[in-house]
Amino acid sequence: MTLLLLVLLAALVFEYINGFHDTANSIATVVSTKVLTPRQAILLATIANLVGALYGTAVAKTIGNGLIDTNVISMGAVLCALIGAIAWNILTWLLGLPSSSSHALIGGLCGAALASAHGNWSVLKWAYTDAKGGHNGLWYKVVQPMVLSPLIGFVFGGLIMYVLYAVLRKTTPRVVNLLFGKLQLVSAGWMGFSHGTNDAQKTMGIIALALYTGTKSGTFNDLPEYLHFLKNPHFDIPYWVVITCALTMAAGTAAGGWRIIRTMGHKMVKLQPVHGFAAETTAAIIIQGASSIGIPLSTTHVISTSIMGVGATKRFSAVKWGVVGRMVWAWVLTIPVTGIIGYGLMRLLHFLNIG
Numbered sequence: 001m002t003l004l005l006l007v008l009l010a011a012l013v014f015e016y017i018n019g020f021h022d023t024a025n026s027i028a029t030v031v032s033t034k035v036l037t038p039r040q041a042i043l044l045a046t047i048a049n050l051v052g053a054l055y056g057t058a059v060a061k062t063i064g065n066g067l068i069d070t071n072v073i074s075m076g077a078v079l080c081a082l083i084g085a086i087a088w089n090i091l092t093w094l095l096g097l098p099s100s101s102s103h104a105l106i107g108g109l110c111g112a113a114l115a116s117a118h119g120n121w122s123v124l125k126w127a128y129t130d131a132k133g134g135h136n137g138l139w140y141k142v143v144q145p146m147v148l149s150p151l152i153g154f155v156f157g158g159l160i161m162y163v164l165y166a167v168l169r170k171t172t173p174r175v176v177n178l179l180f181g182k183l184q185l186v187s188a189g190w191m192g193f194s195h196g197t198n199d200a201q202k203t204m205g206i207i208a209l210a211l212y213t214g215t216k217s218g219t220f221n222d223l224p225e226y227l228h229f230l231k232n233p234h235f236d237i238p239y240w241v242v243i244t245c246a247l248t249m250a251a252g253t254a255a256g257g258w259r260i261i262r263t264m265g266h267k268m269v270k271l272q273p274v275h276g277f278a279a280e281t282t283a284a285i286i287i288q289g290a291s292s293i294g295i296p297l298s299t300t301h302v303i304s305t306s307i308m309g310v311g312a313t314k315r316f317s318a319v320k321w322g323v324v325g326r327m328v329w330a331w332v333l334t335i336p337v338t339g340i341i342g343y344g345l346m347r348l349l350h351f352l353n354i355g
Contacts, residue, residue, distance in 0.1 A: 001219070003075045003076060003079065003354075004075060004210065004214055004219065004230070006079055007075055007078050007079045007082065007207075007210045008207065008210070010079055010082040010083060010086065011082055011203050011206050011207050011210070011245075012203075012244070012245075012248050013082075013086055014082050014085055014086050014089070014101075014105070014203055014206075015200065015203040015245050015248040015249050015252065016248050016249070016251060016252035016255075017086060017089045017090065017093070017101070017252060018089070018101040018199055018200075018202075018203070018249060018252060019049065019248070019249040019250065019251065019252020019253040019254075019255065020093075020252045020253065020255040021089050021092075021093050021101055021252075027041035027042060027044065027045045027188060027192070028303075028307075029184070029188070029271055029275070029276035029279050029280055029303075029307065030044075030184055030185070030188040030276055030280070032271050032276070033181075033184060033271050033272055033273045033275070033276040035181045035184045035185065035188075035273055035276065036185070036188070041188065042253065042254060043254075044185070044188060044189055044192060045188070045192040045195075045253050046192075046250050046253040046254045047192075047250075048188075048189045048190075048191075048192025048193045048195075048196060049192050049193070049195055049196040049200065049249055049250055049253045050196065050246055050247070050249070050250035050253075051193055051196065052192065052193035052194060052195060052196020052197040052198075052200070053196040053197070053200030053201070053242070053245060053246035053249055053250070054196075054242060054243075054246050055193075055196070055197045055291075056197060056201070056291065056292070057201060057204065057237040057242065058201070058291065058292065058293065058294035059197070059198055059201035059202060059205070059291055059294055059295070059296050060201040060202070060204035060205035060208060060237045061205060061208075061235075061237065061294060062136070062141055062205065062294040062295070062296055063105070063106070063109075063201070063202050063204075063205030063206060063209075063296055064204075064205035064206065064208045064209040064212070064235060064237075065205075065209065065212075065235050066125065066136050066137070066141060066294070067106065067109065067110070067124070067125055067137065067138055067141065067142065068109060068110060068113040068123055068124055068125060069113070069117075069122075069123040069124075069125065070209065070212060070213065070216075070235070072113060072116045072117045072120075072123045073112075073113055073116060073209060073213050074116055074213060074217070075210055075213055075214055075217075075219065076116075076346065076349045076354060077109075077112040077113060077115070077116045077342075077346055078109075078112070078206060078209055078210045078213065080108065080111075080112040080115075080341075080342045080345035080346045080349065081105065081108035081109040081111070081112040081113075081206070081342045082105070082108065082206065083108070083341070083342075083345055084104070084107065084108030084111065084112070084338040084339075084341035084342040084345065085101065085104040085105040085107070085108045085338055087338075087341060088104040088107075088108075088334060088337060088338045088341070089101055089104055092330055095330075097326060097330040099300060099330040099331060099334050100298035100299075100300045100301060100331060100334055101199060101202070101300070102198075102199065102202055102296045102297065102298050102299070103142075103146065103298055103331075103334040103335050103338075104334050104335075104338045105202055105203075105206065105338075106138075106142055106296065106335065106338075107334060107335035107336065107337070107338030107339040107342065108338040108339065108341060108342035109206070109342065110124055110138070110335075110339050110342070111338065111339035111340060111341065111342030111343035111344075111346070112342035112343065112345070112346045114339075114343055115342070115343045115344075115345075115346030115347050115350070116346055124138060125137040125138060126138050126139055127139040127140060134293075141294065141295050141296065142296065145290065145295050145297055145298075146298065146301070149286060149290070149297055149298065149301055149302050149305075150301045150302065150304070150305040150331075151305070152286060152302075153282060153283060153286060153301070153302045153303070153304075153305035153306040153308075153309060154305040154306070154308055154309035154312075155309060156282045156285075156286070156306070156309070157278060157279055157282040157283075157305070157306035157307070157308070157309030157310045158309035158310065158312055158313050159309075160278045160281065160282055160310075161274075161275065161278045161309070161310045161313040162313055164274055164277075164278060165313070168274070176272075176273075176274055177272060177273050177274075180272075180273035180274040180276070180277045181273045183273075183277050184273045184276045184277045184280065187276070187277045187280035187281045187284065188276075188280055190280065190281070190284040190288075191280040191283055191284045191287075191303065193284070193288075194283070194284045194287035194288045194291065194299075195287065195299045196246070196249065197287070197288065197291040198287050198290065198291045198296065198297055198299055199249065199299055200245050200246055200249045201245075201291075201296075202296055203245045203248075203249075204237050204241050204242055204245045205237070207241045207244075207245070208232060208235065208236070208237050208238070208241060209235075211230055211231070211232035211238070211241075212232045212233075212235045214230070214232075215231045215232050215233050216233075271307070271310070271311065275307075275310045275311065275314075278306075278310045279303065279306040279307045279309075279310045280303070280306075282302075282306040282309070282310075283299070283302045283303040283306045286302050286306075287299055287302055298331075300331075301331060304324075308324060
């Protein structure tokens with residue numbers, strides 16, 4: 001029972017960090033274009049994230065039982081996965097790098113699962129087809145989207161910007177800024193909502209996995225009646241988990257993420273309201289589509305490359321590619337590093353005969 005409490009605490013810490021770590025995803029552009037002050041933008045993102053987090057559980061189910069064999073997962077493995085993800089999130093936040101909380105969690109979970117299975121790689125669900133003919137597993141739900149979503153964000157961000165240039169070519173800059181200053185409030189809110197639908201669900205899935213694991217292992221057999229809500233024998237996402245994660249992410253979002261906001265909103269490319277609208281709309285469409293089919297997308301990758309695509313339409317050199325290069329390195333290293341941390345921590349628990 002102590003281990004469960006540690007898992008729940010770590011999960012909520014991860015969700016809180018995810019809130020302020022990824023706040024920049026939905027508000028960096030609206031801050032950099034000066035449509036909203038940072039405090040106003042964070043309030044908008046907090047509300048939008050909270051509402052989005054209450055919308056659906058498809059991504060949560062993918063994280064909880066769609067990527068690894070739940071039969072080999074213990075409560076200790078879930079804890080190790082969370083610690084690995086938290087450590088990486090804090091490091092990249094301190095460095096001001098907008099890395100992926102999603103991939104940090106997935107990497108930690110895969111590493112811990114591999115250690116639990118004593119190096120048996122078959123515990124990782126690489127690719128399979130479900131009863132409804134849907135494609136699932138790490139290849140379809142993580143690897144392909146990890147490669148394709150940044151490319152789609154870059155290309156579509158640029159295309160939407162080119163269309164706007166064509167439509168608005170005879171409109172004065174003053175009118176354009178006035179119009180898109182208002183429209184960017186809508187796009188920023190939508191971006192925050194889509195972020196909530198995807199990112200908040202990842203912690204829901206992890207908590208559901210911990211409850212399912214504890215139920216299967218008999219950990220909860222002697223629970224007093226008032227704690228029976230912790231039992232999860234059929235792997236679903238209890239509503240109390242949904243509410244708790246939504247509120248925790250909203251609280252984290254309210255705390256802000258100034259380091260990453262500066263990187264994405266100021267250091268990468270200089271934006272006007274019309275550019276912010278194009279980038280946020282592109283990212284929101286992609287993330288919302290991914291959430292509807294249970295893909296735990298990196299919202300960081302999508303909004304970052306959408307901003308790059310929009311910025312590149314001004315001129316290719318408008319994007320500060322040195323900053324982009326640092327970000328890409330963080331993206332590439334996230335899953336391997338957190339996987340190694342999760343694996344190492346789980347092996348340590350085995351050595352100590354814990355978990």
